[in-house]
Amino acid sequence: MSKFRDALASGKFTFTGEIGPPKGTNVGPVIEEAVHYLKDCCAAVNVTDIQTAVMRMSSLAACRMLVEHGVEPVLQMVTRDRNRLALQSDLLGAAALGIENVLALTGDHTTMGDHKEAKPVYDLDSVGLLQAMRKLESGTDLGRTMKGEPNALDGTPRFFKGCVVTPCAEEVEPQIIKLEKKVAAGAEFVQTQAVYDPKAFEKFMKSIQHIKVPVLVGIVLLKNAGMAKYMNANVPGVVVPKDIVKRLADADKKEVKKVSVQIAGELIRDMKGMCQGAHIMPLGWDKEIPNVIAASGA
Amino acid sequence: MIVADRKPLEEILKHVAGCGRILVLGCGGCVTVCASGGDRQAEHLAAQLRLAAKGQGRAVEVTVKTPTRQCDREFLEPLRADIGPADAVISLACGVGVQLLAEVFEAKPVYPALNTTFMGAHTGPGTWTENCRGCGQCVLAETAGVCPVARCAKSLVNGACGGTNKGKCEVSKEIDCAWYLIYKRLKARGDLSFLRAEREPLDWGKSSSGIRRTLVHPELTDTVPASAPAAPKS
Numbered sequence: 468m469s470k471f472r473d474a475l476a477s478g479k480f481t482f483t484g485e486i487g488p489p490k491g492t493n494v495g496p497v498i499e500e501a502v503h504y505l506k507d508c509c510a511a512v513n514v515t516d517i518q519t520a521v522m523r524m525s526s527l528a529a530c531r532m533l534v535e536h537g538v539e540p541v542l543q544m545v546t547r548d549r550n551r552l553a554l555q556s557d558l559l560g561a562a563a564l565g566i567e568n569v570l571a572l573t574g575d576h577t578t579m580g581d582h583k584e585a586k587p588v589y590d591l592d593s594v595g596l597l598q599a600m601r602k603l604e605s606g607t608d609l610g611r612t613m614k615g616e617p618n619a620l621d622g623t624p625r626f627f628k629g630c631v632v633t634p635c636a637e638e639v640e641p642q643i644i645k646l647e648k649k650v651a652a653g654a655e656f657v658q659t660q661a662v663y664d665p666k667a668f669e670k671f672m673k674s675i676q677h678i679k680v681p682v683l684v685g686i687v688l689l690k691n692a693g694m695a696k697y698m699n700a701n702v703p704g705v706v707v708p709k710d711i712v713k714r715l716a717d718a719d720k721k722e723v724k725k726v727s728v729q730i731a732g733e734l735i736r737d738m739k740g741m742c743q744g745a746h747i748m749p750l751g752w753d754k755e756i757p758n759v760i761a762a763s764g765a
Numbered sequence: 766m767i768v769a770d771r772k773p774l775e776e777i778l779k780h781v782a783g784c785g786r787i788l789v790l791g792c793g794g795c796v797t798v799c800a801s802g803g804d805r806q807a808e809h810l811a812a813q814l815r816l817a818a819k820g821q822g823r824a825v826e827v828t829v830k831t832p833t834r835q836c837d838r839e840f841l842e843p844l845r846a847d848i849g850p851a852d853a854v855i856s857l858a859c860g861v862g863v864q865l866l867a868e869v870f871e872a873k874p875v876y877p878a879l880n881t882t883f884m885g886a887h888t889g890p891g892t893w894t895e896n897c898r899g900c901g902q903c904v905l906a907e908t909a910g911v912c913p914v915a916r917c918a919k920s921l922v923n924g925a926c927g928g929t930n931k932g933k934c935e936v937s938k939e940i941d942c943a944w945y946l947i948y949k950r951l952k953a954r955g956d957l958s959f960l961r962a963e964r965e966p967l968d969w970g971k972s973s974s975g976i977r978r979t980l981v982h983p984e985l986t987d988t989v990p991a992s993a994p995a996a997p998k999s
Contacts, residue, residue, distance in 0.1 A: 576936045594923040644957065704929075
């Protein structure tokens with residue numbers, strides 16, 4: 468049973484965190500941090516799937532390790548690296564390993580990562596992955612028998628299916644249309660791209676009032692003014708307002724982490740009335756997640 | 766058209782290092798239009814080969830021919846007399862022509878002078894851009910004439926990913942986001958119904974990712990191909 472699903476269903480403002488598996492086999496520290504800092508304050512912890520196309524340990528393996536340590540994971544699954552056979556196979560494997568929450572993503576293009584020569588797969592897109600999950604839940608899959616009939620699964624999985632959206636995209640209508648399709652394809656929760664502008668988020672949430680799934684606003688901790696400027700220049704659909712950049716730039720070097728946590732906390736405080744939870748992406752600052760939540764007053 | 770790009774001279778030279786008689790074959794088809802493998806480029810390559818041999822103090826006889834197309838047997842058969850005496854043939858056709866040439870003249874070493882790259886359009890002076898992936902299930906009628914398979918870096922079927930950025934693709938600020946273009950055109954026509962429809966995954970078995978494809982127009986097949994299975998006995 469997904470505690471994450473239950474938390475959202477209870478109507479309580481729900482937090483999720485995020486970890487990235489290591490590039491190597493040394494998975495101990497990140498699991499330990501998740502147990503230590505995220506377990507108590509987050510309903511579930513996302514585990515990234517070869518994030519930004521930089522090769523790392525599998526999300527599925529790290530998710531299982533979280534389960535073993537009593538932390539509920541959200542398995543992130545991108546469609547970049549596996550075709551529909553492998554994706555469905557891993558979904559069944561996830562179900563067997565006690566992993567119920569799955570976040571469907573397309574995934575950053577291979578050329579953005581550290582294996583630029585890799586063959587990008589993209590057999591399915593994020594909507595197709597949600598369709599695949601729904602098929603598996605109904606006891607069949609995306610394929611068919613030699614006679615052309617639907618395949619029958621021996622044991623059917625159950626997932627808590629999630630998707631993402633970029634609320635502050637320059638052109639938001641296509642984002643909303645795609646979100647509608649993801650929800651039609653079975654998405655039950657939404658975690659958003661990073662939001663730094665509560666007013667823009669409020670407008671976005673009004674425009675998706677007709678979409679009846681819980682939304683967790685995305686919060687990425689800004690480690691310094693340079694990162695904020697970098698995100699403004701390079702990360703699609705992310706706008707860090709000038710006053711936030713200035714606060715980070717003006718902060719004393721020793722104080723910058725504190726300021727960053729404060730900014731994140733204030734953002735959640737300002738947006739918690741608009742949505743059902745917050746997805747905090749600490750980018751390694753896992754220890755700060757409890758402080759962010761405390762600063763938000765939630 | 767099929768677009769191709771000249772290989773570096775050094776790579777071509779490696780293959781014909783010991784050859785005294787070389788036949789350089791241009792192609793009058795697509796690669797003439799994209800200025801990579803036509804008669805002019807064949808003559809240019811021939812001159813480079815002669816110069817390279819001269820530099821090494823070797824004697825080499827290089828001749829140039831440019832048939833109408835290399836992807837059709839009827840234009841290859843007449844080349845038999847030219848190909849016969851050559852030690853090697855360098856083809857400036859796309860990979861299709863090179864293979865047919867190698868099949869028709871099986872005993873003759875045939876080397877490609879081009880890297881075949883894509884199916885594209887002439888999009889600006891001296892510029893060709895990929896527009897089609899030959900997916901075998903054309904959706905251009907619904908996407909306002911913009912191909913999401915060829916022009917979206919991820920060949921998505923349900924709209925832009927989160928990497929769409931000010932109308933450009935996440936992989937490069939030089940590349941338009943295909944789904945942004947589709948959205949804009951459909952929006953201008955006042956009909957976003959295609960964008961709103963939940964689409965199933967593509968059948969990649971019909972595409973170049975699948976097995977080798979063959980097209981047969983029965984009305985044009987006046988003889989039974991040698992490779993066709995025998996008709997069942999009644």
